[in-house]
Amino acid sequence: MSLTILSDEQIQSLLENLTPDEAQEFVDKLRNALHEYSTGIQSSQDGVLHQPERIAVNSTTTGATTLFMPSFGVLGHAIKVVTLSSANADPKLPTIKPTGSVTLYSPQGPPIGFLHAQTLTAFRTALASSILLQKRTNVRTITVFGSGLQAYWHVRLALMLRGDTIRQVYIINRQFSESARITFKKIYGVPQDLKQREGWDQAQFSLLTPTYGEYSRLLKEHLRASDVIYCCTPSTENLFDASILTNNEGRRKGRLIVAVGSYTPQMRELPRELLLQATKPHASGHLHYHKHATEGGVIVVDTLDGAMKEAGEIIESGLAPRQLVELGELVMIHRLTKEEEESLPSQSSTEASSINDSFEKLDLTSPSISSIYGSESGSTSILGDGSKRSSSRSPSRGGSGSGFPHSLHKRNSSNQGLASESQKQQNNHHHHLSRWLSIGNVIYKSVGLGLMDLTVGFEVVRLAKEKGLGSHVESFSASSS
Numbered sequence: 010m011s012l013t014i015l016s017d018e019q020i021q022s023l024l025e026n027l028t029p030d031e032a033q034e035f036v037d038k039l040r041n042a043l044h045e046y047s048t049g050i051q052s053s054q055d056g057v058l059h060q061p062e063r064i065a066v067n068s069t070t071t072g073a074t075t076l077f078m079p080s081f082g083v084l085g086h087a088i089k090v091v092t093l094s095s096a097n098a099d100p101k102l103p104t105i106k107p108t109g110s111v112t113l114y115s116p117q118g119p120p121i122g123f124l125h126a127q128t129l130t131a132f133r134t135a136l137a138s139s140i141l142l143q144k145r146t147n148v149r150t151i152t153v154f155g156s157g158l159q160a161y162w163h164v165r166l167a168l169m170l171r172g173d174t175i176r177q178v179y180i181i182n183r184q185f186s187e188s189a190r191i192t193f194k195k196i197y198g199v200p201q202d203l204k205q206r207e208g209w210d211q212a213q214f215s216l217l218t219p220t221y222g223e224y225s226r227l228l229k230e231h232l233r234a235s236d237v238i239y240c241c242t243p244s245t246e247n248l249f250d251a252s253i254l255t256n257n258e259g260r261r262k263g264r265l266i267v268a269v270g271s272y273t274p275q276m277r278e279l280p281r282e283l284l285l286q287a288t289k290p291h292a293s294g295h296l297h298y299h300k301h302a303t304e305g306g307v308i309v310v311d312t313l314d315g316a317m318k319e320a321g322e323i324i325e326s327g328l329a330p331r332q333l334v335e336l337g338e339l340v341m342i343h344r345l346t347k348e349e350e351e352s353l354p355s356q357s358s359t360e361a362s363s364i365n366d367s368f369e370k371l372d373l374t375s376p377s378i379s380s381i382y383g384s385e386s387g388s389t390s391i392l393g394d395g396s397k398r399s400s401s402r403s404p405s406r407g408g409s410g411s412g413f414p415h416s417l418h419k420r421n422s423s424n425q426g427l428a429s430e431s432q433k434q435q436n437n438h439h440h441h442l443s444r445w446l447s448i449g450n451v452i453y454k455s456v457g458l459g460l461m462d463l464t465v466g467f468e469v470v471r472l473a474k475e476k477g478l479g480s481h482v483e484s485f486s487a488s489s490s
Contacts, residue, residue, distance in 0.1 A: 010119055013470045015479040017125035020469060023478055024132050025165075025199075029207070032169050035468055036143065039136050040340050042082065042464040043311070047337025060312075060460050072098030073105050080459035085115045087463040091126055096273045111462045113470060122470040126462070131158035133465040134455060135166045137311055138239070138267045140336060141453055142167060144446040145265055147236045152179045154248050154278065155241035156189035156216075159269055163239040164196065173208030179231040181217045181248075189216060229253050235264060240278040242270040245321075251280035260286075263302030263449045268322065272456050277321035279452070284308060284326040287452050303441075303449030307334045311455040319456045336453070339446065 015023075027035070046060065059081040066075045074096075078089040091109035094102075111129060113122035142148065148171045153160045164178060182189050196214060204210040217227055232238060232253050240248055253259050254266075268278045287304055308323065310316035310333050316323050317330060445451065473479045 010115060010121055011481045011483055012120055013122045013473060013479050013481050015122070015124045015469065015473055017127045019473070019478050020125060020132075021128045023469065023473055023476065024128065026203075027169065029169070031472065032166070035136055035465065036139055036170070038468050039133070039461060039464050040140050042460055043137070043140075043335075043337035044340040045337070046312075046458075046460055047335040047340075060458065062314075063459065067095055071105070072102035076109075078457075078459035078462070080463045082460065082463050083116075084463065084467045085113060085121070087111055087113050087459065087466060089126060089130075089459055089462045091130070096275055111466050113463070113466050122466060124466055124469065128158065128162075129462065129466065129469065130457075131162040132166075133461040134159060134269050134457065135162040136465060137336065137455060137461060138163060138269065138453060139166050139170055140340065141265055141267070141309065141446070141451060142237065143170060145171075145236065146447045148174050150177045150179070150235045151175060151237045151239065152181065152231045152235040153239045153241060154181050154244075155239075155270060156180055156182045156186060156192045157241065159241035160239065161192045161195060163241060163267070163269075164192075167237065168209045168212070169207055172204075172212070175209050175212050177234075178212060178214045179217060179235070180214065181228065181231070184218050184220065185216060233259055233262065236262075238264055238266045240266070240268040240270055242278060243276060244271060244278050245276050247280040248278050249280070251282035251286075255282055255286045257301075260301045260450070264451075266450070266452045267455070268453070269455045271321050272319055274319060274321050274324050277325055279322045279454075281322070281326045284322055284328065284452065287450055288326075288328060288332040303445045305334075305445045305449060305451060307332055309334055309336055309339065309451060309453040311336055311453075311461075312458050315456045315458065316454055320454050322454060339442075 061079050061081075063076050063078040066077070067073070068075075072095050073092050074094070075090065075092045078091070080087050080089075089109065089111045091107055092105060093107040094105040107127070107130070109126040111122070111124045111126050112120055113124070114120050148167065151164065151167060153164055160180065164180075168175060180189065180192070193214065193216070201210065217224065217231065221227070228249060232249060242248065254264070266279070266283075270276075271278050287308060288306055289304070290306060308316075308328065310320070310323070313330060313333055313335050316333060323333070474481070
């Protein structure tokens with residue numbers, strides 16, 4: 010077994026030149042991993058999937074924080090080590106940009122990959138956001154806060170996956186910085202034939218900074234025109250006033266809002282009022298007199314535990330676990346529904362998919378799920394009146410026996426009436442969920458997950474070997490120690 014060593018430049022070259030099929034393969038691999046993480050298909054008890062909490066070591070001398078992030082999966086295990094400036098570091102000390110590495114190991118222990126973490130981290134974070142991006146019906150106008158690697162890769166992946174519809178990209182930054190210059194140089198430096206292949210050769214790009222006299226007016230116009238808003242800054246204060254998107258005019262259009270820049274309880278990018286609006290319950294029968302985009306009643310997060318401890322916006326807003334849903338849970342529901350739809354035409358009149366059984370057995374009062382599956386009668390919120398949750402864990406990771414069974418069962422004709430009614434009810438639930446994800450207001454907060462590095466890292470190593478990139482040396486075996 011060989012050890013693959015990849016520099017940041019090699020990883021960047023590999024990812025910049027992904028074909029549409031290769032990019033989609035990355036999305037699918039990460040989607041599956043998050044699905045397994047959130048639903049408990051693979052669990053630490055089985056020795057297959059485990060995501061320990063990360064360890065932080067601080068140095069008052071250098072003002073640095075070093076993070077150790079282990080993860081364990083079916084492919085093997087990994088450890089990511091990243092050093093960056095501490096949140097409370099002395100401002101007189103030099104700023105330390107996030108830098109580090111990811112080491113990948115086979116299930117038996119020998120190391121098989123050593124990867125520079127800079128581009129890899131930005132790419133895998135944007136890749137998770139792209140799972141929701143692909144659900145959106147309209148992706149024509151994008152606004153991005155920040156101009157660093159996170160901002161660049163969110164834009165680059167959006168162009169790679171949805172470039173045929175994107176016509177305008179607004180980048181908002183504190184100033185025309187060196188990172189902004191580099192980001193624009195990278196975007197404009199993409200070969201014309203690649204732009205045409207991805208469909209964004211006619212897209213327009215612009216930069217807006219607070220020093221411009223019309224900043225406030227243009228900021229409002231950009232945000233309200235946007236189909237997608239990416240927040241990619243390590244900010245400690247709101248990036249915009251909540252009223253821009255929470256008043257009647259701002260709520261006429263549904264948007265995907267992604268916040269990935271802040272990663273400590275002291276940091277925040279999104280205003281508290283925006284999150285409270287998104288999670289506000291509406292009583293059944295309540296009528297709105299303005300045209301509002303559908304609200305889901307929850308904030309989507311990559312990891313429930315991590316968001317509750319590290320996401321400044323979540324903490325400041327006082328949101329409870331029942332107001333959050335993991336991205337992997339939404340993937341799970343879509344996958345089961347798709348399987349159901351594909352299997353129905355081949356079933357006889359006396360048979361139905363067991364996915365109906367799965368939905369019936371799911372505890373809809375568990376965290377996250379109940380808020381999405383509620384009555385939408387007379388309301389623009391999917392959160393049902395009176396929904397309750399009892400646990401702070403994702404339902405399927407909270408313990409064995411919960412979640413969706415994956416075997417197929419048959420129904421006899423005597424139960425067909427019940428099956429038909431259940432089918433109608435679940436189709437109605439799925440309609441509400443799909444409508445919210447595709448055209449509603451969806452807020453996604455990511456604080457990062459070691460499992461993302463493991464999954465994407467293994468795929469990068471596989472692809473690098475296929476393309477002959479990196480250094481490949483023979484790795485030691487467990488028996489040689």
